[in-house]
Amino acid sequence: MSLSTLSLSLADYLVCKPRTANGKTDSVPTAYVREEYWPTGCSSCPRYSGGDCYAIFGRTGFAMKADRPTSMAARSVRVPQEYTLRYALAGAPRSARVFRWSAVGDSVGSVPRDLLEAGYRACVEEGLHPIDYTSTWRRPESRWARAWAMASCHSVEDVWEALADGWRTTLTVDPDAMADAIEAGKTSMRVESDDGGLAVVGRMCPAMVADYRGDRPVSCNDCMLCSVEHLPAHPNRAKAGIDVVLFALHGIRGIGHRWTRRKKAYRARVGGEA
Ligand code: SF4
Secondary structure, eight states: OOHHHHHHHHTTTEEEESOOOOTTTOSOOEEEEOGGGHHHHTTTOHHHHTTOOTTTTSHHHHHTOTTSTTSHHHHHHHSGGGSSHHHHHHHOOTTOOEEEOOSSSOHHHHSOHHHHHHHHHHHHHTTOEEEOEESOTTSGGGGGGGGTOEEEESSHHHHHHHHHTTOOEEEEEOHHHHHHHHHTTOSEEEEEOTTSSOEEEEEEOHHHHHHHHTOSOOOHHHHOTTOGGGSOOOTTHHHHTSSEEEEEOOOSSTTHHHHHHHHHHHHHHHTOOO
């Protein structure tokens, strides 16, 4: 399939941009799942069903609302040629090393395998490492994506199950626990299951750690820890700490706000800007 044909087919599911103003990823090409596929792709994610996903219910999701005339989704209908994979790859900044998929939504759970896999490969051919996450890792039809995407996990039990099935994983952890670990000078931490019967050791996302401390920013373009094809599988994955990447839970409500409060309090204490 040519890149033009692939791009046209993917455009039914995704909106792609050559660069973004997202400081976390850096200015890198990025794909967003169209709104109509969120219920299918994201139905496995408790943050979606709980109405607390920072992407879908935050600014990024707002930008993908097709019924808003000025939204990115609406513009992608008016000038479709400027929102394709091909356009994003051609216009990617020379400094870009990664292509961020699923900036909103879940590509693995939404896009047919043949199209998505071809999209990932097109990135690699352009020298860009795909970064993607999926909450659909328990679905048999998603297993192919272990070679490309991280499994988004929400409990230690999830992590063990996903690791046993060959996924690299991310785990959202209690914001206070991660804040305590960062303030203790750590870059990795041990997380136990609620009943204490299982534990994993994971690496805390360097971008979150740097942001919390007020250090020089780290972006996904610098770090690439979440690029699956960037790292070889490790025989002792959980202990290696490279197959479990930890994020502080940062939703749009309740517990997710604790991270921001802790960060502001810390920066005020150490003299950085919040
Ligand atoms: S661990 Fe690295 S690649 Fe993953 S989200 Fe954090 S900065 Fe980005």
